[in-house]
Amino acid sequence: MTIKRRDFLGSVAAGSAIVTMPGFLSGCGIQTATAIASATPENPFMDWFGVDQAVVARVMSELTSRGADNADLYFQHTRNNSLTLEDGIVSSANSGIQQGVGLRVVIGDQTGYAFTEDLTLQSMLAAAQTASAIASGSQIVAPQSFNPLETGNLYTTTVPWADVGVDQKLPVMKFIEQHAKSKDPAIEKVAVYWGDGDERVMIATLDGKLVTDHRPMARVTVVITAKKGDETQSGYSNIAAREEFSWFSEERLLKMVDEAVDRTMIQFEAKRPPAGEMPVILAAGASGILLHEAIGHGMEADFNRKGTSIYSDMMGKKVAEPFVTVVDQADIPHERGALNYDDEGNKAGRTVMVENGILKSYLHDKISAKQYDLKPTGSGRRQSYQYAPMPRMSCTFMEDGPHTKDEIIAAVDHGIICETYTNGQVQIGAGDYTFYVKNGWMVEGGKITAPIKDVNIIGNGPESLKRITMVANDARLDTGGWTCGKNGQSVPVSQGIPTVLVSKMTVGGENVS
Amino acid sequence: MSVDLTNQALKAVELAKAAGADEVAASIRQSRDVTFEYRDGALEKVKDTTSQGLGIQVFAAGRYSSHQTTDLNTERLKSFVAEAVAITKALEPDDFRKITPEELFQNRPDIDLDLVDPAVAEITRDQRLAWCEELDTVARDNEKVISATAGVYDGSSLSASVSSNGFSGTQQSTYCWYGSSITMMDKGDKRAEDGFYVGNPHVASLPEATIVASTALNRVLSRLNSEKGPTAKTTMVVDSRVAGSLIGRLLSPANARSVQQGQSYWGGLVGEKAFSDTLTIVDDPLIKRGFSSRHYDNEGISARAIPIVEAGVIKNLYVDTYYGRKAGLRPTTGSPSNRRLGTGEQSLAGLLVDVGDGVYVTSWLGGNADRTTGDFSLGIRGHMIENGQIGRPVGEMNVTGNLRDLFSRLEMVGNDIYPYSSTLSPSLVFADVDFSGV
Numbered sequence: 001m002t003i004k005r006r007d008f009l010g011s012v013a014a015g016s017a018i019v020t021m022p023g024f025l026s027g028c029g030i031q032t033a034t035a036i037a038s039a040t041p042e043n044p045f046m047d048w049f050g051v052d053q054a055v056v057a058r059v060m061s062e063l064t065s066r067g068a069d070n071a072d073l074y075f076q077h078t079r080n081n082s083l084t085l086e087d088g089i090v091s092s093a094n095s096g097i098q099q100g101v102g103l104r105v106v107i108g109d110q111t112g113y114a115f116t117e118d119l120t121l122q123s124m125l126a127a128a129q130t131a132s133a134i135a136s137g138s139q140i141v142a143p144q145s146f147n148p149l150e151t152g153n154l155y156t157t158t159v160p161w162a163d164v165g166v167d168q169k170l171p172v173m174k175f176i177e178q179h180a181k182s183k184d185p186a187i188e189k190v191a192v193y194w195g196d197g198d199e200r201v202m203i204a205t206l207d208g209k210l211v212t213d214h215r216p217m218a219r220v221t222v223v224i225t226a227k228k229g230d231e232t233q234s235g236y237s238n239i240a241a242r243e244e245f246s247w248f249s250e251e252r253l254l255k256m257v258d259e260a261v262d263r264t265m266i267q268f269e270a271k272r273p274p275a276g277e278m279p280v281i282l283a284a285g286a287s288g289i290l291l292h293e294a295i296g297h298g299m300e301a302d303f304n305r306k307g308t309s310i311y312s313d314m315m316g317k318k319v320a321e322p323f324v325t326v327v328d329q330a331d332i333p334h335e336r337g338a339l340n341y342d343d344e345g346n347k348a349g350r351t352v353m354v355e356n357g358i359l360k361s362y363l364h365d366k367i368s369a370k371q372y373d374l375k376p377t378g379s380g381r382r383q384s385y386q387y388a389p390m391p392r393m394s395c396t397f398m399e400d401g402p403h404t405k406d407e408i409i410a411a412v413d414h415g416i417i418c419e420t421y422t423n424g425q426v427q428i429g430a431g432d433y434t435f436y437v438k439n440g441w442m443v444e445g446g447k448i449t450a451p452i453k454d455v456n457i458i459g460n461g462p463e464s465l466k467r468i469t470m471v472a473n474d475a476r477l478d479t480g481g482w483t484c485g486k487n488g489q490s491v492p493v494s495q496g497i498p499t500v501l502v503s504k505m506t507v508g509g510e511n512v513s
Numbered sequence: 514m515s516v517d518l519t520n521q522a523l524k525a526v527e528l529a530k531a532a533g534a535d536e537v538a539a540s541i542r543q544s545r546d547v548t549f550e551y552r553d554g555a556l557e558k559v560k561d562t563t564s565q566g567l568g569i570q571v572f573a574a575g576r577y578s579s580h581q582t583t584d585l586n587t588e589r590l591k592s593f594v595a596e597a598v599a600i601t602k603a604l605e606p607d608d609f610r611k612i613t614p615e616e617l618f619q620n621r622p623d624i625d626l627d628l629v630d631p632a633v634a635e636i637t638r639d640q641r642l643a644w645c646e647e648l649d650t651v652a653r654d655n656e657k658v659i660s661a662t663a664g665v666y667d668g669s670s671l672s673a674s675v676s677s678n679g680f681s682g683t684q685q686s687t688y689c690w691y692g693s694s695i696t697m698m699d700k701g702d703k704r705a706e707d708g709f710y711v712g713n714p715h716v717a718s719l720p721e722a723t724i725v726a727s728t729a730l731n732r733v734l735s736r737l738n739s740e741k742g743p744t745a746k747t748t749m750v751v752d753s754r755v756a757g758s759l760i761g762r763l764l765s766p767a768n769a770r771s772v773q774q775g776q777s778y779w780g781g782l783v784g785e786k787a788f789s790d791t792l793t794i795v796d797d798p799l800i801k802r803g804f805s806s807r808h809y810d811n812e813g814i815s816a817r818a819i820p821i822v823e824a825g826v827i828k829n830l831y832v833d834t835y836y837g838r839k840a841g842l843r844p845t846t847g848s849p850s851n852r853r854l855g856t857g858e859q860s861l862a863g864l865l866v867d868v869g870d871g872v873y874v875t876s877w878l879g880g881n882a883d884r885t886t887g888d889f890s891l892g893i894r895g896h897m898i899e900n901g902q903i904g905r906p907v908g909e910m911n912v913t914g915n916l917r918d919l920f921s922r923l924e925m926v927g928n929d930i931y932p933y934s935s936t937l938s939p940s941l942v943f944a945d946v947d948f949s950g951v
Binding site for chain 1: 552553555556557558559560561562563564565576577578579580581582583584585593596597600601603604605606607609610638659660696699702703704705706736739741744745746774775776780839878879880881882883884885886888889890891892894908909910911912913947948949950951
């Protein structure tokens with residue numbers, strides 16, 4: 001069954017009895033008793049958090065009362081919504097509000113941190129005193145006012161998620177389910193998981209900057225369970241972006257459904273490859289997980305300033321062939337990993353980590369940038385106001401190379417090509433990293449042959465970089481909803497790569513003896 | 514304090530009822546958490562926080578939703594709860610969505626789980642610093658050490674839960690953890706890294722900081738000059754410290770939700786012999802000082818020990834009320850507590866002697882398992898077992914197979930339960946496991 005675009009839109013417009021949730025929560029959720037009277041607020045974020053320049057200055061002064069090289073207040077309000085469709089009905093919703101302010105004092109590489117969820121002056125001053133205890137000096141001159149920086153426009157939306165009601169999302173979820181069910185009679189169950197959210201941050205820094213950012217996010221996942229005889233297989237696909245409701249076009253949703261169904265049904269035929277070392281082709285897109293694990297984390301400067309990364313002594317050295325260029329770039333519009341400003345208030349942008357095979361730059365936050373006497377790369381990120389920031393990736397990818405996908409496949413006599421992934425991990429010091437391949441294919445005699453599934457691949461970061469022997473010209477970012485965890489903090493990221501050949505990696509599989 | 518929280522939770526229930534909910538469950542938690550991290554001779558990070566949050570579950574007109582907020586301001590809570598009820602009513606009706614029936618609240622145990630140590634609230638800055646310094650001194654007592662981070666993490670949490678059909682309870686616990694992570698220079702640009710952390714609800718139960726740091730240091734020293742091991746089918750010994758993670762993967766689909774959704778290789782196996790005789794697992798929420806001990810679960814179901822696997826036979830699944838109704842299974846609990854494994858007679862050393870040759874796994878690196886089929890593939894580090902002894906360190910290897918098949922080849926378990934985890938597992942010995950390496 002296919003639903004035409006017109007019907008799809010019609011079903012959305014019809015809605016249900018409950019109309020779209022009005023924006024009342026977006027406004028009323030955060031005004032304090034001392035709400036501002038002016039009709040056109042000077043700074044809507046200040047109003048949102050119920051503070052003004054004088055209050056922020058007072059708290060900053062308390063925060064730096066025992067000295068500071070660097071200090072910031074990170075105000076954040078996050079509202080997330082999720083819906084679950086299982087067994088044909090949308091019968092569960094969840095929403096969450098997280099609001100608070102994180103207060104940080106930095107002296108050299110020492111950090112004092114506190115947060116409060118109570119945005120009254122009294123509570124903020126108490127938290128500021130707690131955070132300031134890391135320092136033992138005397139009061140420094142704190143700014144009396146904060147200069148608002150221009151807001152970014154990487155993911156501006158016309159309709160915030162707070163204004164999109166359950167009645168609008170529900171038909172879209174049903175559309176996904178119905179289309180998936182119609183794809184194959186073996187499909188027994190389809191589940192659809194919807195998630196969206198609006199995040200507002202306001203960062204006031206010791207050097208007098210005031211940065212504000214409204215960060216939308218949406219992710220939809222479809223999970224397929226199919227049965228043939230007594231064998232059951234399941235698979236999934238998802239799409240995610242800093243986007244608004246209208247981004248979920250019929251075309252985009254259908255593509256996601258097709259991927260999920262294909263990934264599920266192929267597993268009935270897929271086998272484990274033989275175990276051991278072999279050439280591995282990484283298909284364009286999600287295979288960017290290689291870069292995230294094999295080099296990205298190792299290039300985060302907190303590890304390097306401590307000397308604990310395998311890349312600590314490699315700056316300026318050749319680490320790969322000249323056709324290998326690896327970038328971390330936050331200013332890509334609407335990507336899941338995109339950021340206008342990082343969580344320290346620095347403009348986020350493009351950092352070339354490996355340029356034509358040479359190691360060029362780590363990913364810096366303010367602490368590491370100061371230690372290396374460099375400008376921060378805008379890589380300081382945090383999960384929420386409950387955490388101090390640290391260097392993190394945003395959208396990590398490899399630039400196009402000189403080869404083609406067909407040339408790469410033709411060059412492999414006995415190996416595999418990997419297409420979809422669930423997760424990866426790395427040991428920063430030893431450089432060993434892994435990623436889990438959900439779907440892929442054997443490559444034999446220069447041709448793609450039988451499907452494979454469920455194998456972990458393990459390698460060593462610098463060794464694998466050297467073993468990238470071919471890079472194709474088909475680079476693309478994956479639209480999947482990737483989340484990166486580090487030291488207990490999760491942040492959304494994107495990743496991408498062109499088709500590449502790694503001449504040798506260790507593939508989990510079965511021993512054919 | 515707990516009376517205040519209970520009253521706040523009751524207030525949220527009243528608000529939801531007033532806004533049109535039929536039944537409501539609410540819970541409020543408060544926590545204090547202190548972090549001290551100390552690196553290479555100096556304090557690096559101090560974090561001291563108190564946090565709060567409210568969660569409500571709303572049942573209205575045969576529909577269900579759940580909501581959380583950290584904003585407990587009275588006025589704003591009102592609109593938050595009103596919106597929660599409105600969202601609920603916009604969903605589709607589902608006959609299986611009902612508040613936890615009262616009979617599941619009955620017979621709540623009242624034994625003292627000993628989860629609160631008043632001494633945790635009295636830990637001073639000086640005490641934390643002293644632990645950090647002891648850890649740091651011992652952890653860096655080797656010229657190859659590049660960097661060592663000592664951490665002290667302590668705190669407490671308090672929660673109160675109530676429901677519109679008569680549930681009321683409070684739970685409280687404290688914790689204190691400390692330990693060291695160490696990075697050491699190895700071959701070429703490689704660094705060896707490892708760590709060791711211990712924790713308990715009671716401060717006095719912790720081993721000396723110096724012992725903890727020296728264990729961490731010895732663990733890193735044992736990793737030096739690690740190489741890739743062979744591709745082979747051989748015996749795998751999983752150290753008790755990391756066995757919990759493998760047990761977690763085994764049990765991950767052992768619940769009514771996964772089974773009802775058709776995504777569990779445990780489906781249809783209750784009452785069947787699915788694993789080796791050697792495997793016994795009990796979910797036990799009533800262990801004194803257990804990391805996941807409790808008197809009731811997140812649905813208010815009274816806690817009791819639940820046998821999951823007995824001598825290889827599957828006895829129970831984790832069943833919450835919703836998916837239990839859908840799957841026609843009697844509720845046990847939907848949220849795991851402490852997992853206690855059956856033990857054997859031998860120490861790790863004894864197991865290794867019996868094994869003779871194989872691979873001794875001391876940590877995992879990435880990997881995953883398909884919950885529907887049980888197929889898994891995991892990265893590992895560890896040592897070769899040579900003539901019954903721990904041999905050369907190996908890494909950059911994978912172990913691959915199927916979880917049901919793997920646990921049907923569980924040949925021996927040790928007597929060496931690892932105490933710093935909510936999964937109380939001994940070391941495990943599996944026959945004929947596929948390793949990929951050189």
